[in-house]
Amino acid sequence: MPELPEVETVCRDLRSCGLIGKPITQATVLWDRTIQNSTTETFCHSVQGKRIIDIRRRGKYIHILLSDSLHVFIHLRMTGSLSLVSSEMGIGQYDRVIITFNESSLRFSDPRKFGRIMLCDSQTSIYDKLGPDPFDPLLTTDVWFERLHGRQMRIKPLLLDQSFLAGLGNIYADESLFSASIHPCRPAHSLSRDESAVLLESIRHILTTAIIHRGTSLGDGKGNFTSNGDRGENISNLRVYGKSTRPCPKCSTPIQRIVVGQRGTHYCPNCQK
DNA sequence: AGAGCTGTTACCAA
């Protein structure tokens, strides 16, 4: 779930929840290892009394700007989710961190405990290690082609490398490559100028469509990423992910599932050469 | 019951 469109949906929801401007009255950590770069005590003490200045997204990170130049970065990893609830609400089975405001509290829930929260003095440590955002206007088709041209890795694992491009995950990488009719195992440098331009367009189109539909929810919806518990509606737009043996929507050839870089990979062997 | 799958990333070794 939590790839760029899902994280973007969470950020938009949090911004429209009226969270911005509110002071944090208390923070509680129920699973210590969720706090990645400081102790539970330091984290709780540091954020107490700070106000939420803004909520942004960088790649798959939720970036919460606090007063006094503090930055909280939240990564949902596989099963993390955020929800804003009444502070009276009882603690959930999978709640790992609770940030309380006066009447409401932001709960970080995460069954698999992979999600991470970091507290930083500046945003650079996170921002600098990530590649460009797919929607970055500085990422022109020329820049994109040159970036691909210098790499001999297979295109799919490269798209999943967050230091190369920030935000794509397994679902949207497969969908973007299908949309661009590019085989996931093509060496990145083998893409022509035209193919690379089509790929960038495809990535942007796939992500834009997914954001409009509030992301993709898989499974039964438990531990869903959205802050209000609603499911993302993008699953109906998926054309290859999770569709192995089903007919390709372009040519009716059965969709194949292979493993590329230890990740399940779905593609059409006829359309993606 | 048990094996194998999963949306992510960090780290290590070759």
Add this chain to the structure above:
DNA sequence: TTTGGTAACAGCTC
């Protein structure tokens, strides 16, 4: 530089 293996966890499906 690139690839593969493992690990962090827990729930789900078959």
